[in-house]
Amino acid sequence: MNNQDNLSRRRFLQLTATGLGSIYLLSQCSQPFSKWRFFTNAEARLMDAIADQIIPPDEWPGGRESGVTNFIDKQLAGPYVRYQEEYRKGLLAIQNSCETRFRKKFEELKWDEQTAFLELMEAGKMKEASWKDEFDKTFFALIRDHSMQGYYGSPRHGGNKNNVSYRMLQLDYPLIIGQNRYKS
Amino acid sequence: MENRKVNAVIVGAGAGGGVVAKELSVAGMSVVLFEQGDWISYDDHTNDELLSQRTTVLGNSCGPDDKRYRRVNVHPDGSSHIVLPSEGDYNNNAACVGSGTVTYGALAWRFMKEDFRMKSVYGHVAGSTIEDWPISYEDLEPFYEKAEWELGVAGEDDKNPFAPPRKRPQPMPPFTHNKEASLLKDAAHRLGLHPFSIPMLRNSVPYNGRPACYRMRTCIGFACPVNAKSGTHNTVIPVALQTGNCELRTQCIVSEIIVNELGAITGVTYFDKDKRKKTQLADIVILSAAAIETARLLLNSKSKFFPKGIGNENDWVGRNLQGHDYPQAFGLFKDEIYDDFGPGSSIAVCDFNHHNPGIIGGGYLKNAFIRLPYGISKVRPPGEKLWGKEHKQFQRMNFKRIAEVHGPYQQIPNFEQRIEVDPAVKDFWGIPVARLSGKTHEEDIKGCKFMAEKAEMWLKEAGAVLTWSSLGISNGVNAGQHQAGTCRMGNDPKTSVTDKWGRVHSTPNLFVADGSLHVTNGGFNPALTIMALGFRIGEYIATEWNKGNRFK
Numbered sequence: 001m002n003n004q005d006n007l008s009r010r011r012f013l014q015l016t017a018t019g020l021g022s023i024y025l026l027s028q029c030s031q032p033f034s035k036w037r038f039f040t041n042a043e044a045r046l047m048d049a050i051a052d053q054i055i056p057p058d059e060w061p062g063g064r065e066s067g068v069t070n071f072i073d074k075q076l077a078g079p080y081v082r083y084q085e086e087y088r089k090g091l092l093a094i095q096n097s098c099e100t101r102f103r104k105k106f107e108e109l110k111w112d113e114q115t116a117f118l119e120l121m122e123a124g125k126m127k128e129a130s131w132k133d134e135f136d137k138t139f140f141a142l143i144r145d146h147s148m149q150g151y152y153g154s155p156r157h158g159g160n161k162n163n164v165s166y167r168m169l170q171l172d173y174p175l176i177i178g179q180n181r182y183k184s
Numbered sequence: 185m186e187n188r189k190v191n192a193v194i195v196g197a198g199a200g201g202g203v204v205a206k207e208l209s210v211a212g213m214s215v216v217l218f219e220q221g222d223w224i225s226y227d228d229h230t231n232d233e234l235l236s237q238r239t240t241v242l243g244n245s246c247g248p249d250d251k252r253y254r255r256v257n258v259h260p261d262g263s264s265h266i267v268l269p270s271e272g273d274y275n276n277n278a279a280c281v282g283s284g285t286v287t288y289g290a291l292a293w294r295f296m297k298e299d300f301r302m303k304s305v306y307g308h309v310a311g312s313t314i315e316d317w318p319i320s321y322e323d324l325e326p327f328y329e330k331a332e333w334e335l336g337v338a339g340e341d342d343k344n345p346f347a348p349p350r351k352r353p354q355p356m357p358p359f360t361h362n363k364e365a366s367l368l369k370d371a372a373h374r375l376g377l378h379p380f381s382i383p384m385l386r387n388s389v390p391y392n393g394r395p396a397c398y399r400m401r402t403c404i405g406f407a408c409p410v411n412a413k414s415g416t417h418n419t420v421i422p423v424a425l426q427t428g429n430c431e432l433r434t435q436c437i438v439s440e441i442i443v444n445e446l447g448a449i450t451g452v453t454y455f456d457k458d459k460r461k462k463t464q465l466a467d468i469v470i471l472s473a474a475a476i477e478t479a480r481l482l483l484n485s486k487s488k489f490f491p492k493g494i495g496n497e498n499d500w501v502g503r504n505l506q507g508h509d510y511p512q513a514f515g516l517f518k519d520e521i522y523d524d525f526g527p528g529s530s531i532a533v534c535d536f537n538h539h540n541p542g543i544i545g546g547g548y549l550k551n552a553f554i555r556l557p558y559g560i561s562k563v564r565p566p567g568e569k570l571w572g573k574e575h576k577q578f579q580r581m582n583f584k585r586i587a588e589v590h591g592p593y594q595q596i597p598n599f600e601q602r603i604e605v606d607p608a609v610k611d612f613w614g615i616p617v618a619r620l621s622g623k624t625h626e627e628d629i630k631g632c633k634f635m636a637e638k639a640e641m642w643l644k645e646a647g648a649v650l651t652w653s654s655l656g657i658s659n660g661v662n663a664g665q666h667q668a669g670t671c672r673m674g675n676d677p678k679t680s681v682t683d684k685w686g687r688v689h690s691t692p693n694l695f696v697a698d699g700s701l702h703v704t705n706g707g708f709n710p711a712l713t714i715m716a717l718g719f720r721i722g723e724y725i726a727t728e729w730n731k732g733n734r735f736k
Contacts, residue, residue, distance in 0.1 A: 007546075007693075034693075053571075053572065054571045054573070055575075058573065058576065058577075062581075078242075079242045079250065079729055098651055115572065118571075121727075144570065148343045148558055149234055149241055152557035152558040152560075152561050153232075153233055153234040153558050154232040154233060154234060154235075156232060157234060157242065165557055168579075168580055169579070169580065169583045169584075170522075170584075171401075172524070177481070
């Protein structure tokens with residue numbers, strides 16, 4: 001993409017955004033190179049780190065590798081459009097709190113530090129003003145639930161890549177007795 | 185072009201409406217059957233756990249959609265919020281031809297004798313509108329039989345000593361059990377309970393031109409890929425259409441019942457699929473839109489003759505909204521109990537339905553339908569981690585070691601659990617939406633505790649090394665798919681909306697034929713009862729019509 005294209009695209013998006021006031025378009029406006037539908041590249045990196053904390057990789061792939069971020073991104077541009085604001089606000093608040101406490105981004109923290117941070121959110125013990133009215137608790141519960149949907153739900157929605165959770169649970173799909181698509 | 189006037193308009197092609205449509209059209213009456221949704225098949229959504237009628241996180245696979253539909257939910261503290269159909273508080277029923285009967289678990293219960301005489305059996309309950317039905321089990325028995333044979337039911341009622349008397353057995357042999365259900369069956373015998381194979385509106389053998397169930401993992405929440413589940417969409421509605429007397433008009437939203445200058449009901453107005461407002465005139469109007477939407481339609485039909493809505497002279501329309509509480513228990517087993525022989529839910533006991541000291545009503549208990557991976561990710565013993573490494577390990581270790589026993593507790597009806605129409609919020613068509621308020625009666629807590637304890641006991645006896653339970657009572661309205669009660673039938677027009685034939689007291693030609701009529705909702709899934717009422721009301725209307733009664 002050359003500079004002129006980029007400018008005209010930016011201009012176009014600004015105009016559209018002004019006209020419609022859409023949060024979705026605004027996000028694309030500030031991050032024209034994002035490969036995501038809703039997330040900025042930076043947000044997606046953070047989402048990957050959180051997804052791995054919620055469903056950590058072990059003998060089986062974790063949340064990041066199985067496409068949890070892609071699942072949530074896809075839904076936020078679809079049926080979960082109503083959660084867009086919450087994600088934008090919540091992800092920013094996580095990075096701000098990490099900056100205040102560690103002078104680092106969440107994804108740069110050590111594994112155990114990340115876990116401890118999310119446990120504080122889960123318990124509703126974040127102190128910063130951006131977490132008031134139990135936003136820490138509700139936002140964590142939201143990401144946790146959406147991550148489980150991405151990992152354990154049908155691959156057609158963008159998560160559960162290569163049927164990872166179905167294979168992990170030894171569930172044959174399709175569900176016709178005697179057929180197992182995973183065995184060669 | 186104007187629509188031709190017909191003998192009868194039926195609003196809603198679900199369990200009740202589909203049956204009535206068949207009864208009237210076979211008897212020679214001309215019928216228009218309205219349905220807000222469309223035909224749906226398995227191929228539309230397959231067995232996608234996240235987009236089904238049961239786990240609706242990404243939407244209702246059979247509708248209604250989140251874009252056009254709204255309801256308002258009032259909280260116990262008086263505040264309210266707008267709910268979407270994919271959210272649990274919406275208390276959704278499917279919007280498609282056949283409605284809930286396409287994707288239900290297809291449990292085919294007859295209510296017990298006591299369920300029609302709750303006040304006589306249990307007396308007055310403070311804070312409740314508990315009452316006897318104006319009809320008895322004996323009145324409905326022939327129509328239960330009709331429903332069982334015309335739609336198709338598998339079962340073994342002879343093994344259930346608590347089953348009400350019947351003249352004819354169920355038409356198909358009972359379903360066999362998987363490993364989990366077999367363990368529970370033996371355990372029930374050891375406990376002195378009386379287990380039996382659950383009656384199902386699902387083919388255990390080929391029946392009526394449709395094949396037998398092939399025991400998939402997924403069933404409830406999904407359309408059946410081989411049409412083994414019996415709903416109105418693959419039984420009575422096709423029969424109605426085949427007569428040539430019934431026109432099914434899909435994707436139509438009925439907005440109001442219309443009244444002429446003399447105050448007589450003459451038909452309905454509706455929006456077609458292109459949102460064009462139209463009129464359909466008819467001699468008789470029958471509402472089968474389920475407890476919430478039927479009441480909403482009556483309340484939205486205001487005129488100088490019916491200033492508070494039709495049938496609402498005494499403020500009873502929309503009152504006594506009921507569903508079921510679902511007390512449940514989980515058991516964790518040492519060995520794998522899951523053998524992938526679907527769809528689960530085959531063993532039940534009725535020992536806890538009536539005649540348990542201190543408990544009003546009660547309900548049956550059964551093993552649950554197979555829970556899918558996302559569903560199980562939320563099932564953990566108290567204190568267990570809800571995310572992280574331990575959570576994933578638990579899921580992997582125990583997915584095939586968890587059994588669930590639960591059952592519907594018969595809600596104690598109360599006047600304050602209700603639907604109204606919201607003064608401000610409107611749907612896509614500009615029609616005021618349903619506003620749900622109230623909560624379950626406190627008597628429910630006692631009953632649910634009792635049932636949850638029994639469920640845990642049953643699982644322990646079956647070999648569970650760890651059990652835990654919940655009462656399954658919602659903090660607000662708890663109507664769900666089993667919604668009932670909002671147009672109670674009764675002999676006294678002051679304390680009911682319709683007579684014992686489902687005819688609205690204050691009008692000669694307006695009927696209700698769905699769960700709205702239920703005075704009380706039994707400790708059972710209500711589908712077969714709604715169908716039986718449909719057969720009874722349909723037969724009554726058709727017989728009277730052919731005798732020359734024009735319901736004027």
